[in-house]
Amino acid sequence: SQQGEEDPQALSIQEGENATMNCSYKTSINNLQWYRQNSGRGLVHLILIRSNEREKHSGRLRVTLDTSKKSSSLLITASRAADTASYFCATRDRGSTLGRLYFGRGTQLTVWP
Amino acid sequence: EAQVTQNPRYLITVTGKKLTVTCSQNMNHEYMSWYRQDPGLGLRQIYYSMNVEVTDKGDVPEGYKVSRKEKRNFPLILESPSPNQTSLYFCASSPPPGQGAREQYFGPGTRLTVT
Numbered sequence A: 001s002q003q004g005e006e007d008p009q010a011l012s013i014q015e016g017e018n019a020t021m022n023c024s025y026k027t028s029i030n031n032l033q034w035y036r037q038n039s040g041r042g043l044v045h046l047i048l049i050r051s052n053e054r055e056k057h058s059g060r061l062r063v064t065l066d067t068s069k070k071s072s073s074l075l076i077t078a079s080r081a082a083d084t085a086s087y088f089c090a091t092r093d094r095g096s097t098l099g100r101l102y103f104g105r106g107t108q109l110t111v112w113p
Numbered sequence B: 001e002a003q004v005t006q007n008p009r010y011l012i013t014v015t016g017k018k019l020t021v022t023c024s025q026n027m028n029h030e031y032m033s034w035y036r037q038d039p040g041l042g043l044r045q046i047y048y049s050m051n052v053e054v055t056d057k058g059d060v061p062e063g064y065k066v067s068r069k070e071k072r073n074f075p076l077i078l079e080s081p082s083p084n085q086t087s088l089y090f091c092a093s094s095p096p097p098g099q100g101a102r103e104q105y106f107g108p109g110t111r112l113t114v115t
Helices: none
Strands: A004-008 A010-015 A020-023 A029-037 A044-048 A055-058 A061-066 A071-076 A083-092 A107-112 B004-007 B008-013 B019-025 B033-039 B042-051 B054-057 B076-078 B088-093 B112-115
Touching: A004 A083, A010 A020, A020 A107, A029 A061, A044 A055, A044 A061, A044 A071, A055 A083, A071 A083, B004 B088, B008 B019, B019 B033, B019 B088, B019 B112, B054 B088
Parallel strands: A010 A107, B008 B112
Antiparallel strands: A004 A020, A020 A071, A029 A044, A029 A083, A055 A061, A061 A071, A083 A107, B004 B019, B019 B076, B033 B042, B033 B088, B042 B054, B088 B112
């Protein structure tokens, strides 16, 4: 499967702590995206990092990409209870049809007040 | 408001009874896609469409059909639903791959139960 894999499957932290989630993938990619999903709802795009980028920031989010290790990390700083959600990485493979997007199984983040 | 809408949001049906889940977007996006989400399996792509009259299979197309007669609509058709198609379905759209950022905009989901 070309699916990305998030790690850990579940993460539980206190408000104010940082949360780090990792994503590993198998093939060469054009870009990698992170999405957030509140329980039972649609996914919301958080950030996109291209294969020639190593790090990207958006507010409290920091994403890194290491193409040599085929991995990415999503860091949420100073977490809040409202950050509780599932987080998914998605890859658009360089060699496959442009329309294919592969999602991982997600990390369930719980932030306790 | 820019959005992707799906209908119905919830559906309980019986095996073999044909159904259609509609998807519509108002962002003039060329690309649209359908996913199903199952516990422990994440999101899997069913079908996608790069433009009107252009559709392609994703990872799990068996048992599904799609059509793209208009840019804004991308219905998902289950000709003969079976219990293993019980799932949470999402429609998504995005600008075509060649135009800047290509994040996908997701609909709110359709929870389908086939008994």
